[in-house]
Amino acid sequence: MIYDYTLTTGTGDELNLADYRGKVILVVNTATGCGFTPQYAPIEQLYKDYHDKGLEILDIPCNQFGGQAPGTDDEIHEFCTVHFNTTFPQMRKADVNGENELPLYTYLKSQKGFAGFDEHPYKALLEKMFAKDDPDWAEKPDIKWNFTKFVIDRKGNVVARFEPTADMDAVESCIKALL
Numbered sequence: 001m002i003y004d005y006t007l008t009t010g011t012g013d014e015l016n017l018a019d020y021r022g023k024v025i026l027v028v029n030t031a032t033g034c035g036f037t038p039q040y041a042p043i044e045q046l047y048k049d050y051h052d053k054g055l056e057i058l059d060i061p062c063n064q065f066g067g068q069a070p071g072t073d074d075e076i077h078e079f080c081t082v083h084f085n086t087t088f089p090q091m092r093k094a095d096v097n098g099e100n101e102l103p104l105y106t107y108l109k110s111q112k113g114f115a116g117f118d119e120h121p122y123k124a125l126l127e128k129m130f131a132k133d134d135p136d137w138a139e140k141p142d143i144k145w146n147f148t149k150f151v152i153d154r155k156g157n158v159v160a161r162f163e164p165t166a167d168m169d170a171v172e173s174c175i176k177a178l179l
Contacts, residue, residue, distance in 0.1 A: 002017055002157075003020075003021055005017045007060070007092075008091060008092040009092065015058075020155075023054050023056045024152065024153060025055075025056045025057075026055065026057045026150070027060065027150045028059055029060050031066075031068035031147070032079045033068040034065070034068040034145075034146040036145070036146050044084055044086050044088065046171070047086075054087075054154065056090075057087055059090040060096065061076045064096060064143075068146060073082070073093055076090070077089055078119055109141040113161075114140065114141055115161070116138065118170075126144065126165070145163075146164060148161065148164055149162040149166070149171055150170075151178065155179065159178065162174075
């Protein structure tokens with residue numbers, strides 16, 4: 001269950017997800033130098049619009065995809081606050097795939113695997129890039145790229161996975177339905 005996990009904040013504090021029991025949670029792996037980085041703006045808007053109604057957002061910077069989250073935790077935080085005025089909690093930079101992946105991500109991927117990219121200008125580019133390295137890439141639950149989002153309901157169930165190509169309106173609709 002989601003409440004069995006802890007994360008480390010960007011300032012080094014331990015965050016126990018059990019403290020978010022009864023909340024709707026959006027978990028997103030982010031990067032500051034990605035074509036999807038502008039998604040910080042609608043994610044912050046979600047936080048402003050729905051935090052008081054029970055939404056929590058957990059931003060987990062990750063440098064595994066094209067090295068697009070360089071810098072220290074402090075530098076990443078400064079970038080996000082200066083460029084996107086983010087106020088939601090930001091975790092320590094971490095891996096979301098592989099032998100050093102956060103245990104939380106092992107769990108999230110076991111609950112909602114990859115189900116394909118949505119129509120988006122980057123869809124064909126991403127598919128071609130992954131197919132070149134691994135013909136079975138689409139069958140694996142791994143996180144494919146920055147800004148993959150998981151939505152957890154108030155009971156701790158992983159109810160949705162949105163790839164970075166998903167329309168943010170769909171993410172918002174999912175969250176609204178759970179609040």
